[in-house]
Amino acid sequence: MRLFTKPLLSSSSSDSSGALEGFYYDNKIVKAFIIVTVIFGVVGMLAGLTAALQLFWPAANLNLPYTTFGRLRPLHTNAIIFAFVGNGMFAGVYYSTQRLLKGPMLSPILSWIHFWGWQLIIVGAAVSLPLGMTTGKEYAELEWPIDIAITLVWVVFAINFIGAIIKRRERHMYVALWFYIATIVTIALLHIVNSLALPVTLFKSYTLFAGVQDALVQWWYGHNAVAFFLTTPILGLMYYFLPKAANRPVYSYKLSIIHFWSLIFLYIWAGPHHLLYTSLPDWAQSLGTVFSIMLLAPSWGGMLNGLLTLRGAWDRVRENPVLKFFVVAVTAYGMTTFEGPMLSLKNVNAISHYTDWTIAHVHIGGLGWNGFMTFGMFYYLVPKMWRTNLYSVKLANIHFWLGTLGIIFYALPLYWAGFTQSLMWKEFTKDGFLAYPNFLETVTQILPMYMARAFGGTLYLAGTLVMVYNLMKTAGSGEFLAHEYDEAPALNHKLKVGGAFHTILERKPVLFTVLSFVAVLIGGVVEFLPTWLIDSNVPTIASVKPYTPLELEGRDIYVREGCYNCHSQMIRPFRSETERYGEYSKSGEFVYDHPFQWGSKRTGPDLHRQGGKYPDSWHYNHMLEPTSMSPGSIMPAYPWLFDDELNTANTATKINTMRTLGVPYEEGYEDQAVADLTEQAEGISKNLADAKIKVGKEKEIIALIAYLQRMGTDIKNEATALK
Amino acid sequence: MIKNSLASISDVAIYPVISLSIFVAFFVLLGYMVFRADKKYIKHMEEMPLTDEVYQKD
Structure with a gap:
């Protein structure tokens, strides 16, 4: 038990290290990522709004194949996930990582390869998706050449990040960095496995998996893309930017350790809850449900850790727009992670699945959690990096209210639409016939809700445009600090420092990365092996023949x-x-x-x-x-x-x-x-x-x-x- | 080959049992580690985002 009780020789870096060294933080890369986040955010939201309009006004597709709903919706989801949230996440990661490690990234060249590579991928997506080049798998629609490019750029990001950690001057890795590590390894795993395909031509491929197995792999990916692209990196940002904005340390660092490990360990198992009552084997469905329910604990642990960080600082939330955005973001995270497990219950899912309820659910997460975290972070970063004050707090408050009302006007009508439609689908007359045998009746019934949703989306987009103006004016009034000077003592690697197991782990980046990978791998392996390898999971039907x-x-x-x-x-x-x-x-x-x-x-x-x-x-x-x-x-x-x-x-x-x-x-x-x-x-x-x-x-x-x-x-x- | 040998596993029910065991062991260990963590070290880590501009020169 010595492993856990060995006293810590020294806990701070200053008295365990060598001479003071000066270095510069690279703010230019952060600035670049902020700019593209804002641009692609507006583009992605516009695509979403156009798609929303088409649901009650089909002519909004301009009668063009490229802008028709079936092609526009993937463009919207890909733009928001990978271009808006992705670039925003990279901005925050590049800013916080350098400061938490007391040093720049491994190489500015790698940073810029990452930046331009990612933007090229986005342009590739923006061209190929409207042209109908798609794999037909949700949130993984991009065809194989772009998939390979994503893998390469991701590896560049990983090398730049892990390399920076290895070169660091701070002995221990703060919790935000763990979340970034988990993001990097898990997204690599998810992306590679789900994108396995055989090319037919340069722009067409068939996925390696078929039917039930493809569904399982796809939703293992889909669910965990939400987990490891839209959640874990943003939680990392929360653990860094929320304490900074509130000028308070995180509520409980011990809780954050439990939060991290339990979240990444549990999340990966929950994918099958997207396939309840489908042809997926029953045991896999149950596994998904059980782990989804358990996921509530770490999710709320993280949410409370965020909100309680503001203990004693709530008066500042009234005045500080950054904190306002963070509070709503973390609250939205709490709501959506409560709703998620509820939707994973089979009896609830029987009603919610295939309806607008799901769309409302993901937009609480997307608009509330991802959007508001990104906005709050930018309101913090832009004045700081441009060495000035925010141009207008009033405009930021207007943005806050437009955004908040936008979320409400977006989500409530869709909840209503979801319940209504599902109940109509399921209603029988007293003679035992379907009360609404014509599917179309259940659609025309909810069209007013679709109009209200588009109004909510418009409000949200309007708020974003207010932010664009405010941030541009702020940047215009200040002077951008491209290279920020700092000093820290060099890290003496030879010095023996004790500490408990997790303390040691926090200064062993490679071991930490491996253990994170193992934690996420366990769930995947248990889920997949039986379905992949055991024939009886997919009973064959003799009359089923290949397509002509x-x-x-x-x-x-x-x-x-x-x-x-x-x-x-x-x-x-x-x-x-x-x-x-x-x-x-x-x-x-x-x-x-x-x-x-x-x-x-x-x-x-x-x-x-x-x-x-x-x-x-x-x-x-x-x-x-x-x-x-x-x-x-x-x-x-x-x-x-x-x-x-x-x-x-x-x-x-x-x-x-x-x-x-x-x-x-x-x-x-x-x-x-x-x-x-x-x-x-x-x-x-x-x-x-x-x-x-x-x-x-x-x-x-x-x-x-x-x-x-x-x-x-x-x-x-x-x-x-x-x- | 692998497919055939695994197809002969008679009891797939072993999977949930293994899962539960891994799960319980994982959290017991994690809880123990966190419970025993050094206070001074925790305090140092907690304050990390707040102290990253200590040396900053304007």
């Missing part, structure tokens, strides 16, 4: 247009769903789906049993003008599918790639694929001609119809065979 070449091409169009953003392909085993959509979805039905397209939101109805439900002509007319088949529909029209010809140049390569991934196409089938494709297209074209619709068999719409008519039909064939 035309259906495969149609499916790629479905992915390209981002249909999964509004339509699920996963019928849960509830009577209200089987009545509405048909037989519930089985895991064996998805074994050839690279990627899975279960979706997470039903702005439109589920499509899994769409095949054979309507004639080809219905789909033709519906895609050309949705309101002609469903008056009042908010689905956009897809006129370009009727003009553009299907590109079959890569069909053979696609078949080959799919075979490599384990889809049982016969050897040599690729040579016959295009001929089969043409034959099937002729059939559909003839069907349409019978319905007096003249369309060439080579148009994209034919392929999409082929896919839509195939969906969920294999299992019906089995039922017929059994009879």
Whole structure:
């Protein structure tokens, strides 16, 4: 037990180290990250607002493929997560890390490679997503060349950061740095595993995983991207900037140790709560639920640690805009991390899933926690680095209220919309029929809520623009300090310093990184191994066959247009769903789906049993003008599918790639694929001609119809065979 | 090969048991460490963000 009780020889760096050394903090890199955060924040919010408008005013897509909801929504989420929160996080990390380590980063060249590399990735995303280059996996839509670039830039960031820690003058690593370390290692792990794919062309790939496994990997990633991109780095920033702004030490450093380890250990297990009542094996769903509930403890531990840091300083919250933003941010973090575990309960999830409730939930986190932490940090940093006072406290207060009201106007209508729609989906008449058999009725009912949400978003964006003005005026009135001088004693590495285990750990960055990695790996391994490796987890269904070449091409169009953003392909085993959509979805039905397209939101109805439900002509007319088949529909029209010809140049390569991934196409089938494709297209074209619709068999719409008519039909064939 | 050997595991239920054991052990150890932590050191760490501008020259 000596390990834990050995007395500390010295706890402060000054009396355990060598001669005083002078050095400069690099503020230029922080400034650069702040500028791009603000620019991409505004762009990302504008994309979000445009997407929100389209939900009650479909013409806001300008009738262009590039700005249609299915492509715009991924642009919004990627821009906000990786460009706004990402760049903001890097600004804070670069500022705080240098000061906590008493020294600059490892290399300014690496800092700038990181900066420009990340901005190039963002530009790549901003171009490729509107063009429909997507993997079809939420928050991981970027195609494989960009995925590789992300990995490389992330490694540069990691080297720069870990290298700075190794060169440090401060013996122990403050809690903020632990959160940054966990972020770096875990995001690397998540990104690499979830992005594993086989390229077909430079801009098209198929994910390595299929169906249930792909869903599990995707939501392990999706959930932990929230955890390790939107939460842990921001908690690190909270532990640094909140005490600084309040001029008070953190409420409890001991609590922060427990907070850190329990948070990173527990978070990674909770991914399956995104897949409750789906075809994911039951034990995995339960594991996700249990760990989500436990996650409440560290999350609230962290929130309380943040709020209680303000003990005795609450009077200052009234006057200091920085603290105001932080208080609302941490409160929003508390609310959203309470709501998360509640949504993970199966009975709550049965109601909330696929509705706007989820959208409201994530925006409490996004607008409240991430947005307000970033804003508060900038109101602190800009006057400090430009050596001046904030241009206008009044404008900052206006921003605060616009933002806060924006969050309320955004979230409340969506909660209302979520409850309303879900209850309408589930309501039966006393005779046992669905009370609202037409899905569209449940959509038109909540359109006023969508309008109110767009109003909330507008308020929030307006507040952000006020901040842009205020920060620019502040910077204009001051003088930027590019290199800030400081002094600290050199660290004497040879000096023996005692301390308990965690104290020792806090000065062993490499060991600390390894242990953090192990902590996050445990949950992932326990979750994945059985599903990956044990056949019985995905029962095979004999009648499920690979897609025909035309259906495969149609499916790629479905992915390209981002249909999964509004339509699920996963019928849960509830009577209200089987009545509405048909037989519930089985895991064996998805074994050839690279990627899975279960979706997470039903702005439109589920499509899994769409095949054979309507004639080809219905789909033709519906895609050309949705309101002609469903008056009042908010689905956009897809006129370009009727003009553009299907590109079959890569069909053979696609078949080959799919075979490599384990889809049982016969050897040599690729040579016959295009001929089969043409034959099937002729059939559909003839069907349409019978319905007096003249369309060439080579148009994209034919392929999409082929896919839509195939969906969920294999299992019906089995039922017929059994009879 | 690995797939086949793992497919023959008769009792997948061992996984949750292992998970729970790791979980309990992890938190007992963590709690013990934090409980026994040195006060002077904790105070030093707590004040780190506040003292990082001590040497700053304007």
